[in-house]
Amino acid sequence: MWRTMKIYKISKFNPEDPEHSAWEALEYIDDKSEIPTVLQYYGLEYEYIQFDPIDGVTADPIYAVKDGSAMKIVGDDTYPRITDANEWLINLSDNELLYYMPIIDHNNEFWEYPPEYLYHGTREDRINDILKHGLQPRAETRGISNKFAAYGVFTSADHDTASYSYPVVLEILVSQMKEDGYMPDVGKEEPLEDDTLREMLARKIGYENYINDSYSGDGLSDDTIVFHGIIPPKYIRVVE
Numbered sequence: 352m353w354r355t356m357k358i359y360k361i362s363k364f365n366p367e368d369p370e371h372s373a374w375e376a377l378e379y380i381d382d383k384s385e386i387p388t389v390l391q392y393y394g395l396e397y398e399y400i401q402f403d404p405i406d407g408v409t410a411d412p413i414y415a416v417k418d419g420s421a422m423k424i425v426g427d428d429t430y431p432r433i434t435d436a437n438e439w440l441i442n443l444s445d446n447e448l449l450y451y452m453p454i455i456d457h458n459n460e461f462w463e464y465p466p467e468y469l470y471h472g473t474r475e476d477r478i479n480d481i482l483k484h485g486l487q488p489r490a491e492t493r494g495i496s497n498k499f500a501a502y503g504v505f506t507s508a509d510h511d512t513a514s515y516s517y518p519v520v521l522e523i524l525v526s527q528m529k530e531d532g533y534m535p536d537v538g539k540e541e542p543l544e545d546d547t548l549r550e551m552l553a554r555k556i557g558y559e560n561y562i563n564d565s566y567s568g569d570g571l572s573d574d575t576i577v578f579h580g581i582i583p584p585k586y587i588r589v590v591e
Contacts, residue, residue, distance in 0.1 A: 373416075374423070377431050386431055390416060399427075400556055402451055410450035415556040422558050436558045440549045452548045452555075461576065462534045467526045469506040469576055470590075472517030478589060481521065486582040503538075503577035510590070512574065520591040528586050535580025543575075 373393035380389065390397045396417040402410040414425040415436070422436035434442075443451070471486060488502040506523060507513045514520045528534065538544060546563055553561035 374433050377425065377433060380431070381429065383427055383429050383431065386414060386425060386427070390414065390425075397425075398557060405450060405453050408450050410447075413556070415558065421560075422556075424556075436553075436556070437561060437563075440553055440558070440561055441563050443549070443552075445545055448545060448548050448552070452552050455544065455547060457538045457544070458536050461537045462529060465525045465529050466508055467524075469508060469523045469525050470510050470513035471504065471506045471521045471523060472513040472515070473519050473521060474517060475519055478519060481587060482584050482589075485584045486521070486523075486578070486587065488579055488581070503579050504582055505540075506576050506578065508574045508576070514591060518591075519589060522588050522590045523582055524586045524588070528582075533583070533586075535578055535582070538577050538579065540575050540577060 373389055373395055376389045376393070377386065380386065387397070387399070398415045399412060400415055401412045412427040414427065416423045416425055424432075424434045424436050424439040426432040426434075473481065486504045488504055510520060539547070549563060550561055553559075
């Protein structure tokens with residue numbers, strides 16, 4: 352629950368000094384128990400957020416503090432770190448992010464209600480090999496933003512997207528794969544998968560203005576589905 356309250360006794364700084372802001376006042380404390388005292392004195396709305404353990408690791412609690420139309424994150428530390436909420440979310444490393452939010456199980460979600468078709472663009476000189484051996488997970492289709500991701504077959508729900516950089520488009524019979532009980536692991540492009548977790552974390556802390564345009568020019572698409580297993584020839588046909 353968001354709290355706001357006025358109190359008038361705070362150690363280590365002079366609350367009568369008009370030049371003090373809440374953020375400056377926090378720099379004076381040397382006991383983290385005084386963090387809510389400072390926030391309450393300045394009439395700031397805040398929520399103290401604790402996180403559930405994930406794989407046996409619990410992330411440090413935070414104070415999500417409303418600052419007008421913005422939000423700041425105050426770390427629950429002896430010497431509090433104060434960060435703009437959007438900056439805090441973007442700067443969490445991939446490993447740190449997984450302390451706050453569990454990995455999304457895109458694989459089960461995808462195969463529960465798979466699309467009938469997906470599309471994959473390729474070169475003409477690869478068609479015969481693909482129709483003989485299937486689509487193999489490769490590194491060559493990865494871009495700069497996902498260069499460290501696992502090998503995969505990159506597909507799209509949109510035919511035009513698949514044909515954008517390639518002269519030949521292959522149609523993958525996804526629903527038939529499921530009917531046959533062949534369901535290789537699938538996922539999203541890794542940077543977008545991480546950003547989805549950041550969006551979910553933003554909602555969890557009550558921050559509604561999350562924006563991350565780090566990948567806006569990298570050709571990444573939320574429509575992309577990455578297969579991490581072979582797509583056999585029987586599920587592939589040339590459509591263009």
